[in-house]
Amino acid sequence: MRNALFFDIDGTLLSDVTGKIPDSALDALKKTIELGNLTFINTGRCYCSVPMELKRAPFSGYLCGCGTYIMLGDEVMFSRIIPHKRGREIIRVLQENHAEPILEATDDCYFSKRITRFEGIEHTRRYFAPMGLGIETYIEQDRFDYDKFVFYYDQKTNLAAIKANLGKDMDLIDRQNGFFEVVPKGFSKASGIAYILEHMNIPMENAYVFGDSSNDLPMFQYVKHAVAMGVHSNVLEPYAEFVTKTVEEDGIAFAMKHYGLI
Structure with a gap:
């Protein structure tokens, strides 16, 4: 059974220190895709502000604006605008x-x-x-x-x-x-994950989330396999299954190796 991996951007894939995405993270994403796993951006950013480097990467989809916009491949599956x-x-x-x-x-x-x-x-x-x-x-x-x-x-x-x-x-x-x-109300990083898992018939135990900040809390509460970055908000502590290294210390690749995802 394939796994679905959901990644925050800022402080998770993108370093707040260097402003860059480590090569180790991009390599890990490529390797897990080659193994048949699905990868998703799950961010508070709206789609327009997702870094071009991540738009060019072979993600399965983009969950943006804390679940208010969902793109699967090149198809927009859902969009919610404030009236x-x-x-x-x-x-x-x-x-x-x-x-x-x-x-x-x-x-x-x-x-x-x-x-x-x-x-x-x-x-x-x-x-x-x-x-x-x-x-x-x-x-x-x-x-x-x-x-x-x-x-x-x-x-x-x-x-x-x-x-x-x-x-x-x-x-x-x-x-x-x-x-x-x-x-x-009703929209969050967790609601975006719920949509993807149901749509693609992926069981909850095959979902993994990676994050660092307070807007990641809903997905940490929702998914068992929750990975907190080495520097993270304290509100995530009770729900983090694993705390990895920092972004700059190749924390994404380290966590994916820990779970056997690469």
């Missing part, structure tokens, strides 16, 4: 309560036209610009929809008011660095 009216209300609520969002869609990401007070947003803006993202359409322009979003906050932000509004139909993931990742 336009609700999307405009969310922008208003965030701005009125002094938070700053990055809105994420399948084909682009959207920033405020003005420079914000949040370095996290400005760093992301600079990171995305060479990819052609976030430079043509701005949040202030009412001509786009989006799948999910993040927002940054500080002491000026009325976080309670934001949570009260968003909590009606959104799940808020505390990324623990002054920002929240927000996804429509």
